[in-house]
Amino acid sequence: MAASMELLCWGGDWDLPSVHTESLIVLAYAKFAGAKLTVKPVDWTWRTITAVIPQLNYECSSVTEPTQILNFLRKNRFNADYELSAKQGADTMAYIALLEEKLQPALLHTFWVDAENYSSLTKPWFAAHSPFPLGFFVPGRLAGAALSRILLTKAEAPLHSITEVEGKIYSDAKECLNLLSHRLGTSLYFFGNAPTSLDAFVFGYLAPLHKASLPSGQLQQHLKQLHNLCHFCSTILQNYFTEAGSGRPHSNQDAVDANLQKLTQLVNKESNLIEKMDDNLRSSPQHRLNRAHRPAPKPSFQTAGRNSTPA
Amino acid sequence: MSLAAEAFVSQIAAAEPWPQNATLYQPLRGNQVLMLSSVPQAYLRMCGLPVRVCCRANAEYMSPSGKVPFIHVGNQVVSELGPIVQFTKAKGHSLSDGLDDVQRAEMKAYMELVNNMLLTAELYIQWCDDTTASEITRQRYSSPYSWPLNHILAYQKQWEVRRKMNAIGWAGKGLEQVYEDVSQCCQALSQRLGTQPFFFNKQPTELDALVFGHLFTILTTRLTTDELSERIKSCSNLLSFCRRIEQTYFEEDKDSQSAGSQYSRGPSLF
Numbered sequence: 320m321a322a323s324m325e326l327l328c329w330g331g332d333w334d335l336p337s338v339h340t341e342s343l344i345v346l347a348y349a350k351f352a353g354a355k356l357t358v359k360p361v362d363w364t365w366r367t368i369t370a371v372i373p374q375l376n377y378e379c380s381s382v383t384e385p386t387q388i389l390n391f392l393r394k395n396r397f398n399a400d401y402e403l404s405a406k407q408g409a410d411t412m413a414y415i416a417l418l419e420e421k422l423q424p425a426l427l428h429t430f431w432v433d434a435e436n437y438s439s440l441t442k443p444w445f446a447a448h449s450p451f452p453l454g455f456f457v458p459g460r461l462a463g464a465a466l467s468r469i470l471l472t473k474a475e476a477p478l479h480s481i482t483e484v485e486g487k488i489y490s491d492a493k494e495c496l497n498l499l500s501h502r503l504g505t506s507l508y509f510f511g512n513a514p515t516s517l518d519a520f521v522f523g524y525l526a527p528l529h530k531a532s533l534p535s536g537q538l539q540q541h542l543k544q545l546h547n548l549c550h551f552c553s554t555i556l557q558n559y560f561t562e563a564g565s566g567r568p569h570s571n572q573d574a575v576d577a578n579l580q581k582l583t584q585l586v587n588k589e590s591n592l593i594e595k596m597d598d599n600l601r602s603s604p605q606h607r608l609n610r611a612h613r614p615a616p617k618p619s620f621q622t623a624g625r626n627s628t629p630a
Numbered sequence: 631m632s633l634a635a636e637a638f639v640s641q642i643a644a645a646e647p648w649p650q651n652a653t654l655y656q657p658l659r660g661n662q663v664l665m666l667s668s669v670p671q672a673y674l675r676m677c678g679l680p681v682r683v684c685c686r687a688n689a690e691y692m693s694p695s696g697k698v699p700f701i702h703v704g705n706q707v708v709s710e711l712g713p714i715v716q717f718t719k720a721k722g723h724s725l726s727d728g729l730d731d732v733q734r735a736e737m738k739a740y741m742e743l744v745n746n747m748l749l750t751a752e753l754y755i756q757w758c759d760d761t762t763a764s765e766i767t768r769q770r771y772s773s774p775y776s777w778p779l780n781h782i783l784a785y786q787k788q789w790e791v792r793r794k795m796n797a798i799g800w801a802g803k804g805l806e807q808v809y810e811d812v813s814q815c816c817q818a819l820s821q822r823l824g825t826q827p828f829f830f831n832k833q834p835t836e837l838d839a840l841v842f843g844h845l846f847t848i849l850t851t852r853l854t855t856d857e858l859s860e861r862i863k864s865c866s867n868l869l870s871f872c873r874r875i876e877q878t879y880f881e882e883d884k885d886s887q888s889a890g891s892q893y894s895r896g897p898s899l900f
Contacts, residue, residue, distance in 0.1 A: 384799065405821045406822060406824075408818070408821070409817070409818035409821040409822050410736065410739070410822075412743055412814070412818045413736070413743040413818065414739045416742040416743035416745075416747065417738060417739040417742040419742075419746060420742045420745065420746055421742065464797075468797045468798065471793060471794045471798075472797065494738075498731075498738055498739070499735070501731040501732055501734075501735050502735045502736070
């Protein structure tokens with residue numbers, strides 16, 4: 320390969336090389352197959368609205384869509400699935416279909432349709448990563464595409480609104496996560512000890528859900544309970560994407576800030592607990608006899624307690 | 631159906647045994663181009679539950695979710711294979727109880743593959759391919775209605791299907807690409823089936839019913855070209871799988887042909 324392959328994708332954040340599922344799939348597969356890609360993030364360029372992401376440019380041709388890009392890489396002898404038997408190849412197709420049908424609608428909903436997540440996380444991120452006037456259009460366009468995809472594929476004729484479909488897609492997604500967890504079991508990757516295209520797809524779908532700080536994430540809570548899947552994501556990040564994590568000092572600072580915040584929250588919880596214990600103690604039977612002697616200290620302690628909480 | 635309603639229906643369903651007069655409704659034979667009545671029928675026969683088949687022109691509108699075919703059992707109406715499986719499970723008949731977790735995961739994955747690939751390809755070929763749509767699909771879909779309703783309904787359905795194809799990214803695919811995808815799907819199924827009689831051990835499961843239903847429908851329906859059925863026939867073990875299931879579970883249909891004419895004679899692989 321004399322000429323290099325160039326990949327257009329969304330930029331990274333939250334310890335991930337990219338926040339966009341499909342870009343992550345391609346990036347992960349390229350690492351697994353040993354393909355050298357020049358990664359060009361489209362952030363802050365006009366390609367946020369003109370290009371279809373992800374897009375692989377090689378010589379004069381360009382390929383879009385993760386499945387097509389993976390086929391293209393395979394044809395050019397970057398094949399991470401070489402060791403798989405035919406049956407395992409069939410299983411790969413089946414599991415990818417499962418991910419697309421059951422997990423993707425709920426992921427799209429979590430990031431793009433759920434009002435709290437969209438307004439506090441997704442929209443600001445994508446608006447901030449687009450050049451000036453496009454920041455008003457890009458998130459809205461992506462959100463509209465996500466909503467229409469969910470409605471057209473999941474909402475049947477009488478159920479045209481999103482609320483009736485929500486329950487179903489989340490329960491399907493949770494079931495899908497459980498099935499993936501059963502299939503992965505205790506092994507490192509889905510097929511033996513080397514990652515394959517299925518691992519790339521699962522990583523692409525799960526990593527943003529695992530790493531993003533979502534204000535309302537019932538699906539994220541569910542994922543966090545499936546330890547083998549979380550371990551799977553962290554392993555891939557550690558083994559294949561460490562240079563992306565270490566080359567950004569901001570993430571360290573963010574980690575420190577996050578720790579400080581956690582510590583503060585813990586201290587506040589502790590002081591609330593102490594206050595409650597004290598209240599219980601004071602209202603307990605032994606103290607009731609003494610209460611008549613000391614009515615004054617209680618209110619002042621409570622006001623002192625209230626002042627200490629917003630620390 | 632919302633989750634609470636589903637749970638409620640399951641509870642009611644569990645209360646009564648399977649009645650004798652359960653009915654499966656499907657559109658008129660000449661009407662729909664590719665009918666999938668075989669899927670729930672095959673599943674119910676595999677469970678050993680009796681069901682009558684009834685053809686109605688307005689089956690699509692009677693169905694609670696708009697999908698045909700659907701079953702009418704006791705006081706409940708259930709459509710689509712997923713809810714039907716749950717419904718029969720609530721009544722105590724299940725085909726996939728013997729599977730462990732990993733196998734169940736595989737079964738669900740393969741069912742999604744069939745839904746994702748085969749069903750979407752069928753819809754694409756019927757409605758997005760111009761020749762098929764104009765010569766066959768629109769005619770058949772609109773046949774029970776008079777002018778101008780037939781045109782309106784046919785075009786409305788076509789518009790809906792094309793919109794859906796757009797949303798999932800199939801609109802840009804050419805017909806060749808779709809045939810290629812179907813071949814790959816059939817090869818994957820063929821690999822999984824191997825030389826076994828059914829997909830999982832010796833017992834049929836809902837995956838077998840689903841695969842049989844789709845393949846049978848594709849093989850027995852006439853379209854502008856035979857390309858699709860040729861691709862399936864190239865996987866010989868899938869073809870013998872379909873024949874075997876038809877022989878095992880649909881044999882009694884042929885016996886009762888002479889008995890009554892309420893069982894409409896369906897197509898056959900033989």
